[in-house]
Structures are given as structure tokens and as C-alpha cells.
Amino acid sequence: MKGAPPPVRVPVRAGDELPPLTIEITRLLIVSGAIASRDYQDVHHDAAAAVEKGSPDIFMNILTTNGLVGRYITDHFGPRSVLRKVAIRLGAPNYPGDTMVLTGTVTHIEGDAVQVKVIGVNAIGRHVTGTVTVIVDQAADQGTGAV
Amino acid sequence: MSGERASEGGLYERLRAYEGRVAVAAGRGKDPVNEAMIRHWCEAMGDAHPGYTGPDAVAPPTMLQAWTMGGLSGHAGQHGRAGQHGRAAQHGRAGQATGSARSAAYEELTALLDGAGYTSVVATDCEQEYLRPLRVGDEITFDAVIESVSEQKTTKLGTGHFVTTRMDVRAGGELAGTHRFRILKYAPAHRKLKDKRPRPVVNRDNEGFWDGVRQHQLLIQRCAECSVLRFPWLPGCNACGAQEWDTVEARGEGTVYSYVVMHHPPFAGFTASDHAAGAAGPYAVGLIELVEGVRMVSNVVGVPADKVRIGMPVRLEFLRVDDDVELPVFRGGEG
Structure with missing residues (x-):
């Protein structure tokens, strides 16, 4: 089928490693993520207020981390992939000027449901650890030629 | 638990x-x-x-x-x-x-x-x-x-x-x-405390000393019985065991009796000896002999840490290290 969307994807297997995604933690990302998630806590946009509360600077809110983890997974599995579960735990905060590298490993496959363990590491340590279940239409992604 | x-x-x-x-x-x-x-x-x-x-x-x-x-x-x-x-x-x-x-x-x-x-x-x-x-x-x-x-x-x-x-x-x-x-x-x-000087532990036995520091007085204890001066502050006299005491205000003059230079590990709360830089760096810890005869440990400031010498004359001053803490330190003299 000409014009059908790429990519012809090899079947997903447990143990597969997703290519890492590097995210620069800018003030812009922290603030725009907080506002897009309608989180107006001052520690996510007001550095002086954050310092007053014992934090060295503003830091990323959990909703933004959640959004980035979701994006990481659907970016990899393609436009037909649908998130089913995202469970994350936060550790080392994402402060401006840092870089977070997201990595993922496929841990389990059941039918179309692929479970991926995601880890996001910054200069301080593990910002996020999580488990994502994503529905991947493997037959469709492999294209008609593969069936 | x-x-x-x-x-x-x-x-x-x-x-x-x-x-x-x-x-x-x-x-x-x-x-x-x-x-x-x-x-x-x-x-x-x-x-x-x-x-x-x-x-x-x-x-x-x-x-x-x-x-x-x-x-x-x-x-x-x-x-x-x-x-x-x-x-x-x-x-x-x-x-x-x-x-x-x-x-x-x-x-x-x-x-x-x-x-x-x-x-x-x-x-x-x-x-x-x-x-x-x-x-x-x-x-x-x-x-x-x-x-x-x-x-x-x-x-x-x-x-x-x-x-x-x-x-x-x-x-x-x-x-x-x-x-x-x-x-x-x-x-x-209080995570930020680790970037600050350690807080002095003030108790009933030494609170008079810290009261003095607040008023920019360096107070030495004197035994009410035998008049022997003592420092640091203690509840009783090491010479005669008496518990009564009064205080003498130090004139603030002394000499470096001994010293060490602290290089590592760096602590943000301890700035370089000249206190000009806000950064951690080597600093001199002096054992200062006051003219009154007692010795006390404090920083030697105003001279680079590696220029501090035994016998160097020093003079008391009070250094505000942060919002909460002021400390008696000793400024090294010329020569």
C-alpha cells in the first residue's frame, strides 16, 4: 500500500530497550508544563517562593512528568498506540538547567498490551520510575506485507 | 517505632x-x-x-x-x-x-x-x-x-x-x-542547614557565654573560690572543684598558639579565611591564646590560611556568619 504510513515495526519483545529520550529541563518547560496542567503552585513558577520553602529553585510538577512519560511511550510505539495505564513515582526533582534522560524496557506483553518500565534520570538521581501499559496494534504496525 | x-x-x-x-x-x-x-x-x-x-x-x-x-x-x-x-x-x-x-x-x-x-x-x-x-x-x-x-x-x-x-x-x-x-x-x-555553620549547642552551662557573644563580649569564666580563669565554659572549677563563678570580659588580644588549615572536605558554611569569597575554601582553625591566659578555638581571618603562623598576634572580632549565628573570631595582624 503506497502512501500508507511508515514504519514497519518489528514485533515487540519482552526485554526490548526503547531508545532514550533526552529532555532539557528548562524554566520554560517547567512553567509551561505547570500552566498547561493548570497547576499554579508557586514552587513550579516562582523561584523566590521555592527557595523560601527550602527548594533550591522551581521544579517540575508531577503532571508534567506524567505527560512526558506518556509522550515517550507513544512517540516510540507510534500514532496508533494508546496509553492504558501510567503509574509513576517521583524521586530527585527536575530543576532548571538539568537534563533528564528517559529510558524504557519492555517487561511484559499480553496480547496487544505492552508493559514498559520507564526510568528518568537527571543529574541528581532518579527523577521518575514508572510502569506504562500501552496498547500497540502490532498487526497494523507491521503492515499488510508482514501478515 | x-x-x-x-x-x-x-x-x-x-x-x-x-x-x-x-x-x-x-x-x-x-x-x-x-x-x-x-x-x-x-x-x-x-x-x-x-x-x-x-x-x-x-x-x-x-x-x-x-x-x-x-x-x-x-x-x-x-x-x-x-x-x-x-x-x-x-x-x-x-x-x-x-x-x-x-x-x-x-x-x-x-x-x-x-x-x-x-x-x-x-x-x-x-x-x-x-x-x-x-x-x-x-x-x-x-x-x-x-x-x-x-x-x-x-x-x-x-x-x-x-x-x-x-x-x-x-x-x-x-x-x-x-x-x-x-x-x-x-x-x-532543614536541608539548607548543611550549607551553614553548625548551630552552637547552647545549654545552661554555657548560655552565659553566648549571651556575651550577642553583646559582643567574649566572657571568660572565673572561679569564685580560687579565681582561676577557665575556658570553655564548665559547671565547675578544674583547679579547686568549686561551682561558683563569675566572668571576666576578655580584652580581645591574643596570639596564635597553634593552628591547622582545613582543606578537605569543603563545607559551604566555612568560607575562605578572608571571608571575601562566598565560596568554600581552605581556612585556618586557630588555637588562640588570649592575653588573659586561656585558649580558645576559632577561625583566624583576614590573612590567607597559608600565611597563619604560630605566635601571630590576633585581635577579637565578631563575625555574623548567617542570619542566626554570630561568632567570635580572630583577625590576624601584620607580620
Whole structure:
């Protein structure tokens, strides 16, 4: 089928490693993520207020981390992939000027449901650890030629 | 373990009573699912998933919680005052920040934690399950329960209690997702203290010394029985054992009796000896012999650490090292 969307994807297997995604933690990302998630806590946009509360600077809110983890997974599995579960735990905060590298490993496959363990590491340590279940239409992604 | 709980005076039992109670009743999303908010989200996250654009868009599933947020205007009319909540209270404008749709029970739980000193809050866990996509036009409603309150826990951030809520999010009345959210309500550990000088330990035996420092007096104890001077401050005389004493104010002159130069590890609270730089660096710790005859340990300032010498004349001064602490130190003289 000409014009059908790429990519012809090899079947997903447990143990597969997703290519890492590097995210620069800018003030812009922290603030725009907080506002897009309608989180107006001052520690996510007001550095002086954050310092007053014992934090060295503003830091990323959990909703933004959640959004980035979701994006990481659907970016990899393609436009037909649908998130089913995202469970994350936060550790080392994402402060401006840092870089977070997201990595993922496929841990389990059941039918179309692929479970991926995601880890996001910054200069301080593990910002996020999580488990994502994503529905991947493997037959469709492999294209008609593969069936 | 029992000690921790005992120190809270039965707080945990009172907190636990809130498990299972309603956290949010009949919350309503402030906006129906809409293209603009989806686009703003995708722009912020850098998410170019084609399913999230256009009039037939579904919302990124991870946006689930965003649809329930009160924003700046809050969830008016739904237990309207969010100001009791720790986060909102810190903002100083009641109801402004969290826009809480929270129940009276949740507010009470929060007030209990605030009252126990656990005034700070941080989100630690978010577990979401997406049962059906949210589409442009969907009206959002939500309910939540207080699922659990943990025992007292001590984390890097400080000591407090984890509070877990579980929310059901509905679209057009139909369950669309579940959202389990865990926060830590905690009393911040004073992490910044590690960047400061250690706090002096002031007790009944030495408080007179620190009272003197506040008035820029370096006070030496003198035995009321045998008149022997002593430093540091002690409850009794080493020479005769008598417990009565009075004080003598040091003239502030002395010499370096001995010293070491501290190179490593660096501590932010201890600046270079000239105190000009704000950065940590080598500094001289002197054993200063005062003209009165007693010796005391303090910093030698005003000369580079490697220029401090035994016998160097020094003069007392008082150095404010931070907002809370002022210390007697000794300025090295020329030569």
C-alpha cells in the first residue's frame, strides 16, 4: 500500500530497550508544563517562593512528568498506540538547567498490551520510575506485507 | 517505632479515621475537554501525536488530572474555601492556588496534618488507568476518596505522612479513568542547614557565654573560690572543684598558639579565611591564646590560611556568619 504510513515495526519483545529520550529541563518547560496542567503552585513558577520553602529553585510538577512519560511511550510505539495505564513515582526533582534522560524496557506483553518500565534520570538521581501499559496494534504496525 | 508514634500523641490514630472518607464529592471539570487545552498541553510536552490534534482529537490520556484542576479561580461553591489547605495557605490567598473541590473531611485531615507541623506538601506518586478516551466536548465530573494515610515516615525531605486518594473521572457520566494520587505532607528537614555553620549547642552551662557573644563580649569564666580563669565554659572549677563563678570580659588580644588549615572536605558554611569569597575554601582553625591566659578555638581571618603562623598576634572580632549565628573570631595582624 503506497502512501500508507511508515514504519514497519518489528514485533515487540519482552526485554526490548526503547531508545532514550533526552529532555532539557528548562524554566520554560517547567512553567509551561505547570500552566498547561493548570497547576499554579508557586514552587513550579516562582523561584523566590521555592527557595523560601527550602527548594533550591522551581521544579517540575508531577503532571508534567506524567505527560512526558506518556509522550515517550507513544512517540516510540507510534500514532496508533494508546496509553492504558501510567503509574509513576517521583524521586530527585527536575530543576532548571538539568537534563533528564528517559529510558524504557519492555517487561511484559499480553496480547496487544505492552508493559514498559520507564526510568528518568537527571543529574541528581532518579527523577521518575514508572510502569506504562500501552496498547500497540502490532498487526497494523507491521503492515499488510508482514501478515 | 513506638517512640515515633508516641511523639505524635496519637495523631496517627486520628489521621487513620479519615481512611475511606470522601475526599471530593461531585467535582465538575471547569472546562469541557477542548482543543485549546489539549494543544497547550501538547506544546508544553512536545507531544506531536496526531491523535491529539484536530476537531476529532482525543486528549492525551496523561492529561486526566488536568481536567479536574481548579486553576486560579478554583471550584467555587464546592466547599469553596481552599485556604485551609497547606498549599493554598502558603500562597496567602484563600482558594486561589488549589481551587479545591475537596470535602470537609479532606480539609479536616489536612488541617490535622498542618497543625502537627506537616505544612509542606509534595506529590510522590500518580497511578492512572484510562478506560475510555476523552474527546473534545466531553464534560468531566469526578469523585475521590481518601484511600489511606500512612504511619509517620521520615524521608529525605522531612518527616510526615503519605496521603493517598483515589479519584474516578467520568466523561458524560461514564467512567473514563481512575487516578490514584499520593502526596507527602511533611515538616521540611532543614536541608539548607548543611550549607551553614553548625548551630552552637547552647545549654545552661554555657548560655552565659553566648549571651556575651550577642553583646559582643567574649566572657571568660572565673572561679569564685580560687579565681582561676577557665575556658570553655564548665559547671565547675578544674583547679579547686568549686561551682561558683563569675566572668571576666576578655580584652580581645591574643596570639596564635597553634593552628591547622582545613582543606578537605569543603563545607559551604566555612568560607575562605578572608571571608571575601562566598565560596568554600581552605581556612585556618586557630588555637588562640588570649592575653588573659586561656585558649580558645576559632577561625583566624583576614590573612590567607597559608600565611597563619604560630605566635601571630590576633585581635577579637565578631563575625555574623548567617542570619542566626554570630561568632567570635580572630583577625590576624601584620607580620
